[in-house]
Amino acid sequence: MENAMKSFGENVFRDSNLKKRVSKEVFKEFKASQLGKTELSKEAAEVIANAIKDWATKRGATHYCHWFQPLTDLTAEKHDSFLEPTESEELIYKFSGSNLIKGEPDASSFPNGGLRSTFEARGYTIWDTSSYPFIRENKNGVTLYIPTAFISFTGEALDKKVPLLRTMKYINEQALRVLRALGNTTSKHVFNTLGVEQEYFLVKKELFEARDDLLLTGRTLFGAPAPKGQELNDHYFGKIKDKVINFMSDVDVELWKLGIPSKTRHNEVAPNQFEVAPLFSVANLASDQNQIIMETIEKTALKHGLVALLHEKPFDGVNGSGKHNNWSLGTDDGKNLFSPGKDPKTNTNFLIFASAVIESVDRYYPMLRYSTATATNDHRLGGHEAPPAIISIFLGEELTTILDNIANKKDAPVSEASEVNLSVDVLPTFSMDSGDRNRTSPFAFTGNKFEFRMPGSSSTPATTAAVINAVVGKVLSEYAEKLEKATERTLPKIINEIIANAYKKHHRIIFNGNGYSEEWVKEAKKRGLTNEVSANTALRKMVDPEILELVDGIGMLSEQESLARYNAYAERYVKQLTIESRTFIDIVNKNILPSALKFANLLADHIEKNSKYGKAFIKEQEELLKDVLSNVTALRKETKSLEKEIARVSNEEDLPKQTDLAKEKLVSGLEALRVPCDNLEKVIDKDLWKFPTYTDLLFKL
Known part of the structure; x- marks a missing residue:
């Protein structure tokens, strides 16, 4: 295992690899392009492409591919060889800057919702400079993978990544406006971060192949309940079987080689259900890494005589699988904007950004719902295993009390962390958190981030992250307009008004109780919250005029791109x-x-x-x-x-x-x-x- 840890990142071309192989000027230009400050010049692209080729071919790579994420929630790849003939009939390895930056896959055969007809085949894959190239080793060769965006010949987004990148840029701009208005002059960039928890099932390969329903649909369409299910709770966090731990160890090693910090692994609630979770990363990188995690799980399982099931509900009567998206915002100088600090009551930055989340979720909760709407996830949502289809936010008693005090000019006592002494000599005294967690909440504040628990296990986190960025960014832009008009004298008053009004107008979205209960369904209806239990109706909100205007206005998706996505997702349903x-x-x-x-x-x-x-x-x-x-x-x-x-x-x-x-x-x-x-x-x-x-x-x- 020590040797495996030493191999961390050996199969990924990180900034450190590039820095050793190019001039300071080229590296500086590359870093500026990652932040969107400049476009990469052709000259720099040639130098970088040559550096990547030399690194990859020394590792045994014979081919390269542009790796992208079409509207299937899967990945796609087109392979080309490095080999090219010369006039002397010799073969050389060649990889140009244009090969690195742009590819041309067929754009009409992927789901596109009508943006491309069969005779309009041309599309482009464009290198995402902020996501690292990597190599994959197979039995008979090595291939260089270049993470890319996928667009049509006429420039429309045909993938999951472009909207995410657009909204990452948007929320960075709006968050910086707010920070500047609040007096922050040091932070230069706000990053959207994600930590993605991936659940999955394992079954024996020979059993999988004997079930055409699993083979063709990913779930069992029939099956009488086993005499024993999950009712004894004996699988959850239980002892991991040797066969499974061997598989998990191989998955970890492969992920570490690719620079993915796989951190947590354990048994989940249902029999033969498991989870893996990496440390958080910048959102587009985390999304790419999650796709790699899913593919690595599937590939490694086969080597162990197993098949990994990523369907949201492979088995009736036991828990399904989700993909919890832990979303947050952080600055380039190390500040987590959702960290309450030692005294949340006086942490203005935290309270402003938390208020923006509350307001955005209440105003645009149909967008969060449609971002998780699939035929497969319908089987999971609303059961006593996953959040209900009703969108709400869990804040915990401490933060709820603080906001209620500000909004209604109260002075109610705020619960604080306390020491717990179990009166057992061998067990040390420890500090309790000031607030509990709520696993029944779709959107829960968990200390320094918000955990979106609705996404299904087979989905890409790019979709949900883009939506959260869009709606929170929109509200931050409105806050920025108010704050930017303030004077030094009026600023404290405007800050207080923003926080108070957000809570007063949108506290209906806050629910700290049991989301599984029938009482909450009734209460949510009284509050005016919808319960879109089916994907077909939830998806229709994508083409709601207000939502079309929002996503077009902030640059996430044009109206045509939104309509196309509705068509593609509805057809898939x-x-x-x-x-x-x-x-x-x-x-x-x-x-x-x-x-x-x-x-x-x-x-x-x-x-x-x-x-x-x-x-x-x-x-x-x-x-x-x-x-x-x-x-x-x-x-x-x-x-x-x-x-x-x-x-x-x-x-x-x-x-x-x-x-x-x-x-x-x-x-x-x-x-x-x-x-x-x-x-x-x-x-x-x-x-x-x-x-x-x-x-x-x-x-x-």
Whole structure:
């Protein structure tokens, strides 16, 4: 392990690598380009490209690729060889500045929501200079990966990264305006940071391959509950099995090589569910790193005879998987803008920025909801495992009391950290935090950051980070306008008014209680908060006129880009449910139905051959046969019904109506078809029921 720690960052081309290989002038220009202060010149790009090529080829790289994040929540890559022929018929390694900066993948075959037609194929990948190039080692070679943005020939954003980079620039500008107005003259840049917790399941590879539903949709479409689930809470933070710890150790080593500070690993709540979390990074780098983490988990699992499941809800009846986004703002001179300090009551910077978050979430909570809206995440949100679909903020009693005192001119006592002595000699006295944590809250303040718990495990954090940056940045811009007009004499009054008004007008979004409770659902409705439980309606807020105006006005997405994203995400919603429906029908017709009929025939033969055992025996067997045949009839009925609904959904040309039909008919159809399948699994002989069960999938590694 010591050697593994020494290898940290060996497969990533960091600033230190570049600094050793280029002149001071080129390095200075490169650093300025990272902060958006200047564009990288062609001359500097050539020098940097040569330095990266020399580093990569010495590590064995034969190919390079532009690595980007299209609107699939996955990554994409196009590989090119470094090799180029010369006039003397010799081969040389060549990698130019233009190769580094720009690539040209097909832009019409990825989801684009109508921005590109099939005949309009050209698109560009553009190097993100603030995210490090890295190499990946495979059995038969090494490839250099260059993190890039992905745009159309006409300049529209076709990926997840461009909106994030735009909003990182925007919130930096607005946060600096606020800091300057508050008297900060030293901070020159405000960075949006993310710490991303990744949950996932592991199953045996041979069991995964025996389930077409897992293979094609990422989740089990049927499966009777195992006799034991997660009710004993014996898996959560439990002893990690040797096979799993070996896998986790290999994941850590691969991540460390890529400069990703993988920090935490543990068992999660559900059986065979786990979590990995790195230290926080600047948002676009953290987003890239999370994509690498997911891909590394999947790749490493296969080497151990396992398959990693990143679906939000692979198994019914046990917890699903989320991706908690820990979002914060920090300055280039080391200040965390959400750190309360020793006395939050007098920390003006903290209270102003916290107020901006409260106000922005209340005003624009539909944006936070649609940023997490997918067909897969619908299975997870709202259960007693993940936050409800109702957006609220948890602040804790200390901060809530402070803001309430300021807003309403009170002097209520504020809880403070206290010492705890357990009166056991071997256990030291320790300081308690002044506030508790709330795992039922979608958006919780956790000490020096806000934890957004709604995103699903398969999503990219770039989407949610961009939305948070946009809405908080918008409110900060309004605060800046007020603060910039203040004089030295009026500044304290305006600061107090901003904090007080934010709490008075938007405290309805603050909820420190149990988000799982039915009482909160009723209370949220009284407060005027919506409960968008389904992705099809949540996504529609993307094209709300007020939201279109906001994201266009701050430069996050043009109106055309927003409309295109709605089209792409709504189409994906329909396609995912259609694929699930077709997959389930195929499994039923080719596997479950034949197995059920075989079992029914065996039962009938058994009854006929054993009539000598008396009427009571025969009656019991006939009732079992009747139940089996009843479920067989239900199978036929529900598959035919689902087939009709698939056709009905596919024939609907109006996209919003199509998503509503998919939600109404396909989701309910899948649930209805599952009932007889699960009933049959409970009684059919294992020799006839060829599928791995929940017991196999959840408890066997």
